[in-house]
Amino acid sequence: MPVASRTADSTRAKSDAREPRGFWLQTAGQRHLDSGAYQSPQRLSPSDLESGDSDRRTRLARELVALTELQEDWDTYGAQPPSRSALRKAFRHLLHTWEVLLPEKVLPSVEGGVTLVYSSNRRRYAEIEFDNEGDVIAAFRRRDERPEIWSVRQGQAAVTRLRRLLGLRV
Amino acid sequence: MSETPDRLQRRGRPADPDFTSEERLFRRVPRSDFIDEDGFVTPAGVPLPDLSTNREKYSEPGDVLIGHEEAVAVAAAKVGDIPNEIDEYEFRPVHHPETDNYAHTEVRAFLDGQHFKDKPPKWVRKAFRVTFQLKVLPRL
Numbered sequence: 001m002p003v004a005s006r007t008a009d010s011t012r013a014k015s016d017a018r019e020p021r022g023f024w025l026q027t028a029g030q031r032h033l034d035s036g037a038y039q040s041p042q043r044l045s046p047s048d049l050e051s052g053d054s055d056r057r058t059r060l061a062r063e064l065v066a067l068t069e070l071q072e073d074w075d076t077y078g079a080q081p082p083s084r085s086a087l088r089k090a091f092r093h094l095l096h097t098w099e100v101l102l103p104e105k106v107l108p109s110v111e112g113g114v115t116l117v118y119s120s121n122r123r124r125y126a127e128i129e130f131d132n133e134g135d136v137i138a139a140f141r142r143r144d145e146r147p148e149i150w151s152v153r154q155g156q157a158a159v160t161r162l163r164r165l166l167g168l169r170v
Numbered sequence: 171m172s173e174t175p176d177r178l179q180r181r182g183r184p185a186d187p188d189f190t191s192e193e194r195l196f197r198r199v200p201r202s203d204f205i206d207e208d209g210f211v212t213p214a215g216v217p218l219p220d221l222s223t224n225r226e227k228y229s230e231p232g233d234v235l236i237g238h239e240e241a242v243a244v245a246a247a248k249v250g251d252i253p254n255e256i257d258e259y260e261f262r263p264v265h266h267p268e269t270d271n272y273a274h275t276e277v278r279a280f281l282d283g284q285h286f287k288d289k290p291p292k293w294v295r296k297a298f299r300v301t302f303q304l305k306v307l308p309r310l
Contacts, residue, residue: 063203075200075215076238077222105203107214111295115214120206125300127213137292139213141300149293149300 056102057094063106064091070108080112083132090114090130093155101159101168118162126162128152140165178233180272185265186227191250195223195263195275197304198234198241209306211245213299218261219289221277221302225265229273231307245304252277253301259290261298277302 070081082090090106094116103116113131120127125141138158141147148165152158164170199205204215224234231244252261260280268274279286289295 076198076241077200077217079217107201107203107212109214110217111299115212117212117214120212122206122208122210122303125206125213127300129214129296131292135292137296139296139300147297147300149296151293 057098060094060098060103060106061091064094064114067106067108067114074108075110077110079108079110080132082108082112082114082130085134086113086130086132089134089136090116093128093130093136097155097159100156101163101166118159119166124166126166128155128158128162138162174236174270175233178229178236178271178273180267180269183267183272185267187265189225189227189249189263189265191248193249194226194246195249195277196226196229196231196234196244196246196307197221197223198238199243199245199304199306200241202242205243205306211304211306213296216299216302216304218277218295218298219279219286223263223275223277224271224273225263225275227273229271233271233273243306243309245306247302247304251303253298256294256297256301257291259286259294 064087067082067087072078072080074081094103094106101118103118104120105117107115107117109115109129109131111129111131112133113129115127115129118126118128123143126139128136128138130136136152136155136158137149138152138161139147139149140162142165150158150161160170197211199211199215201215204212206212226246231246234244235241249263252263254261258281260283261277262280263275264278264285266274266276279290281290
């Protein structure tokens with residue numbers, strides 16, 4: 001089995017420690033929720049990722065908001081729900097980067113946190129995880145190759161790198 | 171609550187340390203959005219270390235759903251598909267029977283041959299999670 005590679009982005013992340021509770025519900029997410037345009041999750045192609053589709057943004061915002069309802073042991077194996085801090089960070093990342101690269105879906109992590117999945121098939125997998133301990137880690141794996149793992153310090157740089165890895169125009 | 175089948179009762183049986191590379195490990199899938207378009211469990215649904223599973227030698231796939239009928243699917247991976255080494259950490263299954271689940275098995279991390287009870291570095295865990303692939307089984 002391959003050994004992963006590890007790198008780090010160069011720019012320091014901005015802290016959201018002073019962000020008021022519920023901030024991420026009150027901004028664009030709430031606007032999308034109020035629009036009533038929610039659609040069921042659907043599969044996306046790379047070309048879809050390049051277009052700015054408000055319906056998909058609405059769905060992603062809804063998926064993220066739905067994670068606030070998770071309770072301890074939501075996976076039946078004892079997983080913790082995403083923390084408020086992880087949810088806020090993920091939402092801010094979404095708002096700041098979805099013009100660059102739109103995730104396929106938003107998932108809770110069984111390790112505690114929020115995962116934005118940008119590509120999820122056997123050929124290529126790409127994600128950014130916001131964990132409950134405050135760390136943000138990106139991962140990319142091409143089938144049968146060793147994964148690339150790096151600590152995310154600046155969201156725009158991370159999604160730009162994922163776009164490049166996914167073979168999308170940068 | 172479903173009744174525990176006799177095959178899962180421990181009844182004093184010792185742990186069985188022997189696994190073949192073809193033996194499958196089963197794990198329930200809690201959410202439909204954890205299943206990717208190719209039928210594999212997304213890494214967000216794979217914890218490490220001490221990934222809890224049931225081993226095939228002593229159970230049937232559906233046994234992981236007992237008491238957890240709300241789960242959406244059962245997924246499986248062969249022992250031989252476990253990433254056996256990432257950086258200085260090794261990973262392998264350990265039969266860890268429970269009173270009502272003799273098949274219970276954990277995929278654990280080892281360092282210098284010893285069970286590493288703390289969590290390995292995040293990048294190692296992440297590398298394991300995006301590499302280890304649990305395939306969703308057809309509905310029983």
